Amino acid sequence: MTFINYVAREINCKIVYYGPGLGGKTTNLQYVYQITSPENKGKMISLATETERTLFFDFLPIDFGQIRGFRARFHLYTVPGQVFYDSSRKLILKGADGVVFVADSQEERIDANLESIANLAENLKEHGFDLDRIPYVLQLNKRDLASAMPVEELKQQLLVKGEPVFEAVAPRGIGVLTTLKAVARQVLIELRKSA
Numbered sequence: 001m002t003f004i005n006y007v008a009r010e011i012n013c014k015i016v017y018y019g020p021g022l023g024g025k026t027t028n029l030q031y032v033y034q035i036t037s038p039e040n041k042g043k044m045i046s047l048a049t050e051t052e053r054t055l056f057f058d059f060l061p062i063d064f065g066q067i068r069g070f071r072a073r074f075h076l077y078t079v080p081g082q083v084f085y086d087s088s089r090k091l092i093l094k095g096a097d098g099v100v101f102v103a104d105s106q107e108e109r110i111d112a113n114l115e116s117i118a119n120l121a122e123n124l125k126e127h128g129f130d131l132d133r134i135p136y137v138l139q140l141n142k143r144d145l146a147s148a149m150p151v152e153e154l155k156q157q158l159l160v161k162g163e164p165v166f167e168a169v170a171p172r173g174i175g176v177l178t179t180l181k182a183v184a185r186q187v188l189i190e191l192r193k194s195a
């Protein structure tokens, strides 16, 4: 669902941050937004539900994202994590070029992570996409917490297809950009195939 703007010579790519509530999706986006210079980003839009916010903004990375003379503009979205917002999640997922799954490393959130991955697979399927084929990376967030499960154990439970895995502490920006660059790289590879 990539939108090409020939006048601006830009290719628009949509990347969705998915995962259980309070896992750190919004924090990831806020960090990327903070460190992007004002001339390269649009407004941060926030849609507030009662308990959570859905955020999105677009930006033009200067150090990555070139494709045949076009610059790639990335539109980053978060989804609400709670079960009863499934219709919003589905809507936001529509037309995604790539997905970042932000897992909460805490032991007590393992079931929430698993449920959210299953929900992602299901919702992608409804849009005619396949988790096995869409650009996808796994972020293990909250590595700073004492209750964080060992990385190997999390990988065993959460990996779906040998996707790249990144450890993160989103409020400190640790792992945030490496995660984003990895999914962006996959999206650009897919685009080049179809260009």
Ligand SMILES: Nc1nc2c(ncn2[C@@H]2O[C@H](COP(=O)(O)OP(=O)(O)O)[C@@H](O)[C@H]2O)c(=O)[nH]1
Residues within 6 Å of the ligand: 019, 020, 021, 022, 023, 024, 025, 026, 027, 028, 052, 078, 081, 102, 141, 142, 143, 144, 145, 168, 169, 170, 171
């Ligand atoms: N200790 C710690 N707290 C985090 C981390 N990432 C996010 N948080 C906190 O977890 C809470 C939920 O984060 P948020 O980004 O809103 O989660 P979202 O529901 O997935 O968007 C906030 O209070 C964040 O500051 C992390 O890596 N470590």
Ligand SMILES: [Mg+2]
Residues within 6 Å of the ligand: 025, 026, 027, 052, 053, 054, 078, 079, 080
């Ligand atoms: Mg959020």
